[in-house]
Amino acid sequence: MDKDNVIEIKDLKKGFGEKKVLTGLNLTLKRGENLGILGKSGTGKSVLTKCIVRLIEPDSGSIQVLGENILSLNSEELNEIRKKIGYLFQSGALYDSMTVRENLEFPIRRTQIADSKSEVKDMVEEALDNVGLLEAIDKMPSELSGGMRKRIGLARTLILKPEIILYDEPTTGLDPVTSGEISDLMVDIQEKYKTSAIIITHDMKCAKITTDRLVLLKEGAFYKEGTFDELSESTDTEIRDYFI
């Protein structure tokens, strides 16, 4: 594995019954890069990110994450790698039965990375401060707006200081202003923590702000790559349709 690459995916295949979703995908994520993934619904973008953290087991292919073949790891080894990967779910996936504070404390307690209560408190407050929502610390998820839920989800993702972040449609369902704020926040995070990220999005404004490189998927496989500007000037109608 090239040491500049944090993720290397080779010939990844995944199907559900008769339906083939990923049909031999090859992809790399470089260190410190924000990689955007574009593609029509059903081309396997979310399946790809779930395969990277093994929430879904691929049928074949290989996935190297930070030098480890993720598909050959046992449960404990997988958990160690997962600590280095943050995952922002489409819905935020906040635990409904817990307050914002408890939501953020949850991964800290599970991974036992903090030594004392005061350290846990500091980590929670720092993460909330990063997303500008320190005042929401004792609220329940049901009291938060869609944008706030996404921010808190992002704070929870950041709390373990991951090296890689997987964003699954981070701006879906948000108004353009909030969507812009979340996109700016993602760039700030990349600069502050030097993270590498895969960003699945349909929001071209978000893609323009956040990504260094874009990959277009078609029928479950790699189709084209380039920067936002390169792809936006493409004459290929398959690509141009995304930029209209």
Added chain:
Amino acid sequence: MLKRFKILTPSLKSFFTEVGELVSFSIDAIKHLFIPPFETRELIRQAYVVGNKTLPLIATTGFIMGFVLTIQTRPVLADFGAQSMIPGMIAISVIREIGPVITALLCAGKISSGFGAEIGAMKVTEQIDAMEVSGTKPMNYVVATRIMATTLIVPILVFFADALGLLGSYIGVSIKEQMSFKLYITQAFNSLEFSDLIPATIKSVFFGFFIGLIGCYKGYNANRGTEAVGDAANSAVVTASLTVFIIDLLAAQLSELFVGF
């Protein structure tokens, strides 16, 4: 005949598939009851939630059950001059059968559906996935703790239902005749033997286990989409209630075989 069989085949296949999945889920869940990490804090929280949520309902129902049973049976026994048998008869029927079954059915409605809906919603909103990504095994944290909580709490709830059933029965008796509470309890317990408690307690443990298991299974296997949450809750109640009756039937047969009644 062959045509009829062909019509039945898909539903039979789906039934056996579901049974197979439930068995596989049960084995996995039981395995996780004994595999560390043990989620003691979550287990205590779930036990508290389960007990706290159902105790008022169980207590009220237990009381009414004993009271009504006494009021309904008294005239028949009075015709034979056998009113003095009421405490013993009520104690045996409540402790052996009615207390455990009514409690289990109420828990199936309240707890199993609650688990189905809660875990189904967690699945739909990707909370289960989020948990797994943060290094937590959902089978340990979500499923095993809930199953263990119901297995421990349902027998305790049965005890409360039985106690309040006897209290209700005493009040039912007191309306028509003078009887001290001490005498009522003495007569009730004179009719009971220690062996009456064993099958009732054992089956209560099984009721609790299956109520938790079925609620968790239905929620954990909910499809994506909000409609699936309602389906999971509904299906959990129906399956858990049916399972309570099946366990009760088996328990009656086994009690007869081993204890002799």
